[in-house]
Amino acid sequence: MIVRQGKYTLKLTSQPSIIGNAAVAGKTEGEGPLKNEFDRIFSDDTLGESSFEKAESALQREAILRALDKAEKTPSDIDYILAGDLLNQCIGTSFGIREFGIPFLGLYGACSTMALSLGLASVLVEAQAAQTAIASTSSHYCSAERQFRQPLEYGGQRPQTAQRTATAAGASVVSAHCPNKPSVSAVTFGKIMDLGIKDSNNMGAAMAPAASETIFAFFDDTATTPDDYDLILTGDLGKVGASLLLDLLKKDHGIDLRRHHADCGLLLYDAEKQDVHAGGSGCGCAGSVFNSYILRRLQNGELKRVLLVATGALMSATSALQGESIPSIAHAVLVETPQQQPLGGKS
């Protein structure tokens, strides 16, 4: 049953489970600190395809096929696939999944897509609209750079506030509650925040207010505090945005997140050695980190309760050229380990 808790949060009382998950990554991501976590690393970022866009589609397809395999399912077992990506008209997704023959709910949440798709898939399973659904997303450094910034060949310098779009994809297979799998127990879909940041080389700053609002809404609705969770995991705020998030939550809401916060964009790369400026970004950043490193630790009980808060910057190259600011959004999904009893509320 779905129970509205507070103003923004949906409690999923039967706790749908993530019965299979996979993450695949490109060369640079495969050389970072999570290199042993991914299901597959592609040493050639083209994946043997004739364009970077096609490579991104292949990346997302690979993540989905591996997640299906681990869930012991085939495409015909799946009621819906909920997915999206950063490319214009989400072609990373539509071309990646077109052969599966699975009813498709196309999403656009920019880099928040992993939380949007996982949250909505869990809601559909909880509502018995679906028995089993896939949530997936992808991004690719090369397809994103040439779409949003400059052709790679131009070799433009980027400022230290810029982030690197991850070449990576992640997929989760969500089904009815399974006692030995990580489960989704709450979802908070966020609203658009826009504080007027216009610098698309500083997405972290644009997205931090959205993360702050969604995290505050979740704590407020559930009457819990950061201490009730092992990890509040933002998607891709990077170094600049993560620091702003901590400041905003403290200043606006008196919430101290320091001891419980991590950011996928800071986990994915080694900032010292990999020259990724402010960290990782892109739909595949949260998608791949959550579907590898994080879900593995939820599965084995090392992490008990993780609030995934993926953030998205809802601008386009056109809106940036027209001088517009960057509207942002954050969606939160609470995922719990099978190794303990579910959270009942503030203890």
Add this chain to the structure above:
Amino acid sequence: MIVRQGKYTLKLTSQPSIIGNAAVAGKTEGEGPLKNEFDRIFSDDTLGESSFEKAESALQREAILRALDKAEKTPSDIDYILAGDLLNQCIGTSFGIREFGIPFLGLYGACSTMALSLGLASVLVEAQAAQTAIASTSSHYCSAERQFRQPLEYGGQRPQTAQRTATAAGASVVSAHCPNKPSVSAVTFGKIMDLGIKDSNNMGAAMAPAASETIFAFFDDTATTPDDYDLILTGDLGKVGASLLLDLLKKDHGIDLRRHHADCGLLLYDAEKQDVHAGGSGCGCAGSVFNSYILRRLQNGELKRVLLVATGALMSATSALQGESIPSIAHAVLVETPQQQPLGGKS
């Protein structure tokens, strides 16, 4: 309660209602056969904005505000807004709705967005995940032409199979069943079909197979025939696609749709007088026709049962330049008049 009926269809047993709806349109659309149906017609397609993209955002915002007004709701009464559009990164939507402060589920279904958003909003209301939700979408001839085809100033000739992207937006406010409002009783989300059509000046042909599959799935799941409905209303197949749809349904499934079919793309313009080639297209085409002409006739009982089947072509300018074919999708939503008893099945 949501009951899965057959393989693809969701029956919404409590029948959420569309308690408010609005459609707004541009100059050309406002000179067509539906000119007396729209809530507002803008004689200046810029809507006084400094870019066509901003004009599209204003168009969608206007449709939402008018739908809210007719539903006697304000943004703070709304749990979710489900919306999307054709522009890169769906900026028509995100910039149009950013001031509302409503939790936002971003969708990408190209021209199928009205059915995707209305279907999903209805599912969320039926599942009690939302008390009230908005489904909306928009398109704009000028923002779409320069993004997908050529700058308007170029004055390129288009072939007779091409369609005109509607400058229009539509919005529905969905809430719990209301006995004197049109209601949503079933939803069929479609899967991607791609039969290899590559001509982006012939979207109708690319989308017809998706419409055929979703319509067949709906009839098969519900054990009904075209005679059980007043109208099977496709979104924007236009002249070429509509004719192909009738052929495909007859040939592949033995279903004769002729007496019960209409297409929003053919209703919106006067093909003889308005020089729109094969008809209308764009998210706003189905969005505006459904939220004006069709819902008015469902409200007054002139139409009893309408299956809205909006279709989308999931390509981008990049995928077309890379020689890719056009994956397409169609989603179906069954809407019933408040003037009769709901459909129980085949009679």
